[in-house]
């Protein structure tokens with residue numbers, strides 16, 4: 001496994017996947033040609049009244065797409081606007097802000113970050129300039145710790161791959177953190193934010209607009225783009241089961257097209273993650289080394305995921321590391337151990 005301390009070094013293979021750029025997404029129909037304050041607004045679609053979404057390219061975070069790979073958007077209330085993720089560079093954030101200003105004169109009162117991956121947050125700075133009242137920046141209570149650990153790597157990558165020099169002051173951290181859940185009232189739209197146990201990452205946050213029953217699922221849901229694991233495979237599988245119970249009319253995945261087919265839109269991801277869990281456990285049980293597991297665990301041939309070359313082997317690596325010792329995890333602390341479990345021979349390829 002690469003020695004990088006984070007799991008989405010999307011800059012390692014810039015350009016390699018640009019050939020996978022899909023054709024124009026039919027439902028992204030509302031491109032604005034008119035510049036606002038010199039910035040061309042990002043193309044957004046109103047998926048429900050007051051709910052606007054921009055779909056990022058189904059590609060790696062790379063200069064070839066300007067870092068515009070994550071789904072981002074905003075909700076316009078009667079009082080103010082909430083922005084949900086800001087894109088992978090300051091320029092994407094500026095273009096999103098221009099899209100907000102093209103849509104409404106109301107101020108942005110909240111900028112919500114769904115998790116601390118660079119393609120979702122490096123546009124924050126566009127909403128933090130001193131020329132107007134700063135919004136509150138909102139994220140999971142575990143976001144700050146994770147972002148602080150990774151910030152130097154994100155900034156290095158931004159400079160190396162995109163030629164963009166950003167300093168610490170331009171990485172905007174939350175002013176409001178969410179432990180479990182929080183309601184934000186925009187006037188006529190109340191957003192319910194929920195922080196989840198470790199799943200895609202250790203700081204996933206979803207945003208649910210009660211009025212339209214629209215869920216911004218963050219990277220807890222990938223569509224078409226292969227899911228990328230940077231948290232806990234077991235956690236993600238169990239969070240999906242909880243998500244399924246939500247009353248959702250429209251879902252915005254972190255990557256991939258918007259869907260009204262809830263919860264069936266999660267089925268492909270559930271199949272992939274459950275298969276990864278099953279196959280990795282089997283590999284460990286059969287005493288395969290991590291390299292043998294990587295070489296032997298494939299993506300189901302009938303699946304149509306994009307970016308499998310980029311992410312699948314990484315996912316197996318992360319799954320193996322997570323599951324390698326699960327049978328040896330301490331059970332109930334005070335309980336005496338039962339026969340059998342200690343007789344297991346050491347596996348090859350351990351730490």
Ligand SMILES: [Zn+2]
Pocket residue numbers: 115117200219254
């Ligand atoms: Zn992510």
